[in-house]
Amino acid sequence: MDYITGQFLVNLLMNGILIGLIYGLMALGLTLIFSVLGIVSFAHGEFYMIGGYVVYYLLQAFGNLEPMIAILIAGAVTFVIGVIFELLFLQPMGKGDIERPGEYAILLTFGLAFFLQHVMIGIVGPFPTKVDRFYDFAEIDWGWLRMKAATVWFFDMPISSSRLIATGVAVVLTALMIWFMSKTWTGRGLQAVSQDRQAASVVGINPSHMNTLAFGLGTMLAGMSGAALVTVFAWVPWVGMPASSKSFIIIVLGGMGSMPGALLGGLVLGIVESFGAGLYPDPSKALAYKDAFGLLVFALVLLVKPTGFFGRKL
Amino acid sequence: MKLEIKNITKNFGGMQALNNVELTIDKSEIIGLIGPNGAGKTTLTNVIDGVYKPSEGEVWLNDERIDHLPPYKIARRGLGRTFQVTRAFRRMTVMENMMVPAMAINPGAKRQNVINKAQGILEFLTFEHLANEYGRGLSGGQQKLLELARLLMLDPDFVILDEPFAGVHPTLQETIYGYIDKVRQEGKAIILISHDMDSIFTLSERLVVLDFGAIIADGNPQNVKQDPVVIKAYLGEDEEEDY
Amino acid sequence: MKRIPIQGVLLVLLLIFAFAFPRIMQGQPYWLYVALQSFFWAMMAASWALLAGYAGQFSFAHIAFMGIASYTSGILGRDLGWSPISGIILGTLMAGLVGVLVGYLCLRLRRTYLALFTIAFSEIVRLIINAEHEFTGGPMGLYMEPLLETTSYVPTYYIMLVALIVSLAIMYAIANSRLGLFLRSIREDEEAAAAMGVHVVRYKILAFVITSMIAGIAGALDHHIIGFIAPNELMIPRMSLVIAMAVIGGTESLISASLGAIFIHFAMEWLQKIPVPASWMPSLRENTATLQQFGLSLGEGYLQTNAWRMVLFGLMLMLTLRFWRNGLIQPLLEKIGRQGVAEETVAKRKFSQEENEIEGTEA
Numbered sequence: 054m055d056y057i058t059g060q061f062l063v064n065l066l067m068n069g070i071l072i073g074l075i076y077g078l079m080a081l082g083l084t085l086i087f088s089v090l091g092i093v094s095f096a097h098g099e100f101y102m103i104g105g106y107v108v109y110y111l112l113q114a115f116g117n118l119e120p121m122i123a124i125l126i127a128g129a130v131t132f133v134i135g136v137i138f139e140l141l142f143l144q145p146m147g148k149g150d151i152e153r154p155g156e157y158a159i160l161l162t163f164g165l166a167f168f169l170q171h172v173m174i175g176i177v178g179p180f181p182t183k184v185d186r187f188y189d190f191a192e193i194d195w196g197w198l199r200m201k202a203a204t205v206w207f208f209d210m211p212i213s214s215s216r217l218i219a220t221g222v223a224v225v226l227t228a229l230m231i232w233f234m235s236k237t238w239t240g241r242g243l244q245a246v247s248q249d250r251q252a253a254s255v256v257g258i259n260p261s262h263m264n265t266l267a268f269g270l271g272t273m274l275a276g277m278s279g280a281a282l283v284t285v286f287a288w289v290p291w292v293g294m295p296a297s298s299k300s301f302i303i304i305v306l307g308g309m310g311s312m313p314g315a316l317l318g319g320l321v322l323g324i325v326e327s328f329g330a331g332l333y334p335d336p337s338k339a340l341a342y343k344d345a346f347g348l349l350v351f352a353l354v355l356l357v358k359p360t361g362f363f364g365r366k367l
Numbered sequence: 368m369k370l371e372i373k374n375i376t377k378n379f380g381g382m383q384a385l386n387n388v389e390l391t392i393d394k395s396e397i398i399g400l401i402g403p404n405g406a407g408k409t410t411l412t413n414v415i416d417g418v419y420k421p422s423e424g425e426v427w428l429n430d431e432r433i434d435h436l437p438p439y440k441i442a443r444r445g446l447g448r449t450f451q452v453t454r455a456f457r458r459m460t461v462m463e464n465m466m467v468p469a470m471a472i473n474p475g476a477k478r479q480n481v482i483n484k485a486q487g488i489l490e491f492l493t494f495e496h497l498a499n500e501y502g503r504g505l506s507g508g509q510q511k512l513l514e515l516a517r518l519l520m521l522d523p524d525f526v527i528l529d530e531p532f533a534g535v536h537p538t539l540q541e542t543i544y545g546y547i548d549k550v551r552q553e554g555k556a557i558i559l560i561s562h563d564m565d566s567i568f569t570l571s572e573r574l575v576v577l578d579f580g581a582i583i584a585d586g587n588p589q590n591v592k593q594d595p596v597v598i599k600a601y602l603g604e605d606e607e608e609d610y
Numbered sequence: 611m612k613r614i615p616i617q618g619v620l621l622v623l624l625l626i627f628a629f630a631f632p633r634i635m636q637g638q639p640y641w642l643y644v645a646l647q648s649f650f651w652a653m654m655a656a657s658w659a660l661l662a663g664y665a666g667q668f669s670f671a672h673i674a675f676m677g678i679a680s681y682t683s684g685i686l687g688r689d690l691g692w693s694p695i696s697g698i699i700l701g702t703l704m705a706g707l708v709g710v711l712v713g714y715l716c717l718r719l720r721r722t723y724l725a726l727f728t729i730a731f732s733e734i735v736r737l738i739i740n741a742e743h744e745f746t747g748g749p750m751g752l753y754m755e756p757l758l759e760t761t762s763y764v765p766t767y768y769i770m771l772v773a774l775i776v777s778l779a780i781m782y783a784i785a786n787s788r789l790g791l792f793l794r795s796i797r798e799d800e801e802a803a804a805a806m807g808v809h810v811v812r813y814k815i816l817a818f819v820i821t822s823m824i825a826g827i828a829g830a831l832d833h834h835i836i837g838f839i840a841p842n843e844l845m846i847p848r849m850s851l852v853i854a855m856a857v858i859g860g861t862e863s864l865i866s867a868s869l870g871a872i873f874i875h876f877a878m879e880w881l882q883k884i885p886v887p888a889s890w891m892p893s894l895r896e897n898t899a900t901l902q903q904f905g906l907s908l909g910e911g912y913l914q915t916n917a918w919r920m921v922l923f924g925l926m927l928m929l930t931l932r933f934w935r936n937g938l939i940q941p942l943l944e945k946i947g948r949q950g951v952a953e954e955t956v957a958k959r960k961f962s963q964e965e966n967e968i969e970g971t972e973a
């Protein structure tokens with residue numbers, strides 16, 4: 054195990070943080086949905102998947118479209134799909150038209166995931182697609198920082214530039230989301246509803262509108278994370294399944310419904326995965342087990358402390 | 368028959384819901400348990416029933432310590448309770464609701480015998496026309512009756528009724544009175560938690576007052592009623608319904 | 611006049627049809643194979659209905675138990691030379707054993723948390739099978755010794771049919787026994803059930819064990835018939851399919867859930883290649899490119915729907931949940947059951963009317 058050097062560890066940490074910041078954005082959407090609607094959407098990863106495909110198709114159709122615009126459009130598309138779904142299927146829950154709403158939400162979003170996945174398989178087929186990195190980096194060599202089109206070396210540690218760009222996008226979007234939730238009237242309305250629906254409706258906020266908005270925003274965040282990451286991973290219609298699992302892991306780690314928890318949970322998961330895969334004794338299996346580490350931590354947290362770091366009761 | 372509650376304290380986080388509660392019931396009687404909202408009455412029920420483990424103290428039933436036992440064992444040993452918020456099995460018929468306790472306490476019970484017994488109870492509770500109705504199809508008051516019907520099937524020696532009259536129609540209230548009478552006639556003990564002072568003073572043979580998790584009075588209802596501490600803590604306030 | 615139990619008559623007819631099916635389908639082994647596969651799904655859906663619909667445990671690990679039993683049997687056969695029969699028995703016991711574990715771990719988890727935990731468990735099982743390739747064959751899958759030394763599907767059809775009937779009978783008996791009563795009370799309200807003396811822990815675990823074993827035996831039998839299993843058969847969308855079948859059939863009725871599964875499996879096979887009238891072919895052929903863009907492909911005299919049939923079932927699942935909470939088949943069966951009574955009373959009324967007319971009391 055002589056490949057385990059200090060630099061190797063720092064590299065693992067850095068990669069973990071980079072991906073963890075994107076996970077955080079994705080999970081932010083799920084936690085927002087949970088905090089306002091009180092449900093976990095099992096189709097969260099499918100919105101992530103759709104976000105990626107929207108960018109893929111846009112860039113294919115309009116070769117010189119600015120990638121950032123494509124990401125915004127992906128957000129808009131997933132927002133609209135989320136809103137339509139919420140209005141058609143989740144609104145009746147709030148009105149008391151649905152018996153046993155807890156089970157309903159679980160099975161329904163599970164069905165939605167299945168549905169969206171197969172719609173995409175129908176459209177794009179089962180073959181992976183790949184999107185080229187959004188931007189080439191300029192060539193620089195400052196010693197501690199070297200850059201080439203596809204790679205950046207930070208103190209000789211290589212980082213793929215697509216990953217760096219994706220993380221950059223995720224950080225900006227996360228910051229915008231935090232600003233939106235804390236500074237705008239609508240964001241505060243969402244928070245108010247998540248804390249006390251009745252009190253919120255007394256002060257003139259319509260909780261059912263807030264449900265729709267929260268669901269749309271949640272799916273939008275998933276879609277935009279997918280849009281940002283589509284250059285990093287090969288994209289297939291079931292790419293959303295591990296993304297869903299990761300989001301579940303994160304919001305349970307961070308505490309269901311907690312926004313800071315989601316961001317912290319994202320970082321933790323990114324780092325755990327990175328170290329788990331990097332340090333697993335049998336490298337031939339390390340990659341195969343990468344997703345299992347997070348799930349194992351997840352299962353344990355569910356059993357031991359289902360409320361997570363900053364949790365509140367379900 | 369004997370139910371002993373010894374020095375029970377129950378904390379929720381930093382909040383002390385029960386503080387050193389001592390109570391012994393060793394004969395058939397109707398015990399009114401009153402106290403302001405949040406005094407700890409439901410918590411005490413849950414501790415006796417095994418839903419909560421006490422932070423300190425012990426509960427003994429017929430010379431057996433039960434505070435570490437799970438609720439289903441306590442139920443089988445002869446302690447039954449209703450819930451303040453009714454908990455009918457909603458997607459089961461009234462008859463099926465009633466079969467659950469009978470089958471649970473007696474694995475060898477014959478179905479037909481159970482049904483016959485249930486029918487008798489339903490008639491007593493003026494409820495027989497609803498035998499095949501689903502739990503979710505009952506009104507709030509009928510669900511309370513259903514809980515009593517299930518209790519009669521369980522047939523425990525000690526019964527705790529948590530707010531049986533809250534939100535109940537006067538005619539149903541009569542039926543509940545009839546139930547309490549019947550159980551008392553059968554030589555069992557009843558702990559009756561209620562905000563309805565008329566019922567409490569009509570029915571109770573003994574009155575226990577909880578305030579801030581502690582028992583501040585325990586004795587003959589007429590004496591307790593005059594107790595200045597009680598008047599100050601509870602009876603002196605408006606006697607309005609909390610629900 | 612005696613009441614005619616229409617449901618009983620239907621059941622007998624259904625059984626006769628099922629046993630005669632190989633004769634009806636003589637020379638069409640493909641549909642026989644489809645039928646025996648549908649029995650596998652029926653066992654999966656019905657046992658999930660018992661676990662979710664009766665006991666209220668919405669577990670997503672059902673497909674994992676199927677896989678655990680199949681892999682146990684396959685590996686025992688490959689490494690220790692066990693016969694399929696003994697492998698299937700041990701595999702089923704293994705599924706039951708893991709069922710105890712999962713049931714125990716899930717005791718405190720409700721609804722969303724239970725769903726999340728069972729998904730995690732299921733995924734961990736799949737990832738381990740994927741990763742431990744020396745042992746499990748990894749992503750390439752595992753060959754399983756064929757159950758019978760014959761290429762005819764007739765005997766295997768009957769084996770699966772009998773397995774389905776026996777497991778349905780067992781589950782039906784359970785559902786209508788004290789155990790079934792307790793499971794439903796637990797589904798409705800665990801605390802109230804416990805206060806009524808129900809040993810919640812024991813029955814919840816028992817529900818997991820029984821249903822896991824039925825999923826296990828279904829899987830082990832079926833994969834010995836197929837002769838192969840791969841980890842992607844444990845993927846979540848396959849679990850979704852089981853759920854879709856049970857929900858569309860009706861989760862609170864075992865027979866409805868299994869009929870739902872059989873129906874959907876047949877529909878899925880049929881929809882794979884939809885026959886197209888010859889007169890349509892030319893115009894369809896002109897638009898081959900457009901069809902392909904939408905994920906459809908054209909064959910000689912049929913249209914291949916590929917993923918779109920799944921889309922249909924996903925949509926059906928959502929719509930059923932939204933508008934028909936008791937499923938599509940369950941209410942139908944109930945209606946037929948009531949029809950029997952209704953017809954009888956209608957007949958009686960007619961009869962008495964005739965009497966009236968004969969007596970001439972009517973003006």
Ligand SMILES: Nc1ncnc2c1ncn2[C@@H]1O[C@H](COP(=O)(O)OP(=O)(O)O)[C@@H](O)[C@H]1O
Nearest residue numbers: 379382384402403404405406407408409410411
């Ligand atoms: N599970 C619990 N967790 C935290 N606090 C609780 C819990 N159950 C009851 N309490 C608190 O204990 C106190 C006593 O409640 P309760 O027993 O319901 O009162 P009562 O039935 O006399 O109205 C209340 O302050 C209540 O908020």
Ligand SMILES: [Mg+2]
Nearest residue numbers: 408409410451
């Ligand atoms: Mg109370």
